[in-house]
Amino acid sequence: MNTTINAKFIKMVKSKYQEVLDLGEQLNVQNGDVQEENGVLKINGTTQTQYEKNILWDKIKQIGGENPSDIQADIKVADSSIYHKHTVKKGESLSKIAKHYYKDPMKYTAIFEANRSILKNPDVIHPDQELIIPNI
Numbered sequence: 001m002n003t004t005i006n007a008k009f010i011k012m013v014k015s016k017y018q019e020v021l022d023l024g025e026q027l028n029v030q031n032g033d034v035q036e037e038n039g040v041l042k043i044n045g046t047t048q049t050q051y052e053k054n055i056l057w058d059k060i061k062q063i064g065g066e067n068p069s070d071i072q073a074d075i076k077v078a079d080s081s082i083y084h085k086h087t088v089k090k091g092e093s094l095s096k097i098a099k100h101y102y103k104d105p106m107k108y109t110a111i112f113e114a115n116r117s118i119l120k121n122p123d124v125i126h127p128d129q130e131l132i133i134p135n136i
Helices: 003-016 018-026 050-064 094-102 105-114
Strands: 030-037 040-047 071-077 084-087 130-133
Touching (some): 003 018, 003 040, 040 050, 050 071, 094 105, 105 130
Antiparallel strands (some): 030 040, 084 130
């Protein structure tokens, strides 16, 4: 590939996955790096939690399909001891939070158990509380 065609190709692939790169910035991915090698966009970095890594992979698959051939991602997780941390917003319940993270509102008990140090009742949570969302 000549230099002009290669530069256009790199720009095209980067443009195609710009939403992934933007999401990485929003999630504050650490040690992020983006390079092109033999027509493949190679990205790597470290997310805080597995949930954030999953969000990035979901975005990659949304854009490039289930097994994209024009991008390779090596995403590490800084804290694999938990799935995520969640700051409670007004109007939320543990079941609503469980549905968001696990796609199953009945898994609210896992969140309750992981946060017994700050929660006494699964029906009582308050805005701005930071909850651990456990790996299940």
